[in-house]
Amino acid sequence: MGGTGRLILIGRRLLQAVPSLIGIVIVTFVLTRALPGDPAAYFAGPAADEKSIAEIRAALGLDRSLPEQFWGYVIDLAQGDLGVSISTGRPVVEEIFERLPASLELTLTALVLAIAIALPLGILAATRPNSWIDHLCRVVVTAGVSLPVFFTGLFFVYVFYFVVDVVPSPIGRLDIFSLAPPRVTGFYLIDSLLIGDFETFGAALAQLALPAITMSMFVLAPLARMTRGSMLQVLGSEFIRTANANGLERRTILYTYAFRNALLPILTTLGMVFSFMLGANVLVEKVFAWPGIGSFAVNALVVSDFAAVQGFVLSMAVLFVMLNLAIDILYTLIDPRVGIEG
């Protein structure tokens, strides 16, 4: 498939995202209004009377009819305005812009870590069925699936911070006495390197280590299992047998033929895993006081902060659409047949 074909494919995928986004805008609006809490009563403060609750309701625009509110929301959205989060008192766009890099830095580091462990583990387990490494793989998979992340997180904090004292205090992205590097990408690891500040880089990396490991534990299992299963299947297929019979080198067979063919389902799993992670983020962020988007969203949900919840869901939806797009493009790179029949 040529470059144009790929561009058409990408364009079509982008167009397909539009209805989903419209749907998400409508659904989040309706769902937030269906939340049981009344934000006006909540935010009116401790000594609120009927009058001050009504004032808050008017200030939030909640005294208007639902269609009116929705229309206002859509108009604001078209101008890139996601409203103001009443629980933090800042524009939602600003909140998300500020917090998304923190979540992504954590998620991506964990993902890289998980891939770095899960793929070799899965491949080794597949090539040596019922060996010790296969059993290890099984143990890791079972543990990863059965232990909830907040448990693993608290356990790690207890062991590595409280008892052994090899990691810094679990108190967010940087040590209390360090300052954030000037913002370029919002990823502290990258921003600190950009100004050549290795001390901050080290501090940020140290803070990142434990939450990232916790999270990678969570996604290690599906990745390793899928790699193992997919590799086993490919290794048992006919073209591998032919290659073996032709006396090709084992390395070549394994990496050039088998792994490349096993990669598609792994990639699919990766996409799914990534979306799980953005959800699981919430708990890890809570345990490690990570100022990410997950803990922001949960706080917003708890107090019925409509604008913040809508903004969060919407930005996550956009992220998913982009992620799926990226995975589709990767498909075409790995397997040129993808997309032709569509």
Place this chain on the structure above:
Amino acid sequence: MKRRDFLKSSGLLMGAGVLPMLKNVPAYAAGRDDTIVVVLANGPNSMDIHRKGTNRPSYAIAVNLYDRLVGYGSKTLANGTTMYDFETIEPELAESWTLAPDGMSVTFKLRPDATFHDGSPVTAEDVKWSFDRAVSVGGFPTVQMKAGSLLKPEQFTAVDAQTFKIDFIEKSKLTIPDLGVPVPIIINSKEARKHATADDPWAAEYLHRTPLGGGAFKLERWDPGQQVVYTRFDEWKSGPLPGAKRVIIREVPSASTRRALLEKGDADVSLDLPAKDFRELADSGKVSVQGAPIENSMSALGLNMNFEPFQKKLVRQAVAYSIPYDDIFEAAAFGRGVKMNGGASFKPTSTEWPQPFPYDTDYDKAKELLAEAGYKDGFEVPLSFNLGLADWSEPAALLVQEGLAKVGIKSTLDKIPGANWRTKALVEKSLPLHLKNFGGWLNYADYYFFWVYQHGHLFNSMNYKNDEVEALVNSTLKLEVGDPAYKPNVLRMIEIAFDEVPLIPFYQPFLDVATQKNVAGYEYWFHRQLDARALAKKS
């Protein structure tokens, strides 16, 4: 050698050669000894206590970054905890004040040398603007001002640069104390006016992010959702200079992490832990735990008069006799509180509030009363509690359920998420049986009765209405404590509350705080926020 010491010393060893490289780091690196690190569950969402939707942690901003005209004295409790003393009003920004001979106005003299953080002098004009703002913006600040009969801008006059006068609409014992609560802060009006617009005459948008005060601390940094950093305002004149040069307040959502930080010595002060942790920390002796009973506050069970069986006094009393008080005190409060059961008599002798109610666990008596009321076979009722307060309400609810079951009342647990609680419990007042806690800021029984026992008021989630209480509260609220009618009125109110029990208190909870042993100066305040002004580290 501890990790941070190591970092510090290695930083020193590297010396001047690497300084340019470190330029983004050392701002905080100086002086761990005069910095106090506080960890808490939730931080402020605004720098302006007058803003709509400002949360409780923001009250700490008002306390630490702004001055009020007056403050409160302090006293020490039997358990060694220091707390504010609501009976002593002390000068803060106002040097002195005089009550007019007719008792209908008060005149304050401001400190002549007091300045705002930007160096400009504090004038009576600023005080007037700030008070005008508090009574005009509506919402919580306006309601709170009203509690002290401070209603409209016409009451406030800037007589000259250093003289500020308040005219009273009516005499009220709450007026002067109400000036010491976090709401009537003194704002730099010259600066604020620059940011006011026609749509926003009180500069709400600007003050939301930028405090313009003259309090003991200046704001160094505010990262919403993460941290607030105060630096000491060395020119502060309204009281003794704070002991800490810098206070870093970090939000750490997980309670176990907060506890770990404290136990490891990475945090100096930890707030908002479950009672269980405070008790364990206190028992361990490694850190110091200070607890004061939260004034004017009770953890209690509300019985809604709209629910038919609870309309009968005998049923309510029966419920009061079927609560396993001691178990609740142990399992929900972990002993961190003052018991509110087992009072000596149905006739109160002291105006102190809260005080133990004359009920105790007595299932036989409860059954008798139920039979007498015509509910021999009991009834069914949902028992609601706020999930946001689950750490004490859940065990308490389970024990209440068990106690009620013993006398034949079947209850089903109904867990209500925090955001919804307010609507259901307080606004709609639709929960038949519910766990609640409320604490009034101004520590008088009649003030509590005003909020909780008067009909239609927000915290009267029981829909309780008693004409005698209505009349008593209305006439008592304004009376001075020394007034001859005050004591008999309050005693009568309490007596009715004892007898009618629309609200069954379990215990008065503690406000606990855990600190490193070298942190001194912690003081309990009715607003339940950390007043950092008196905190200091002993070396």
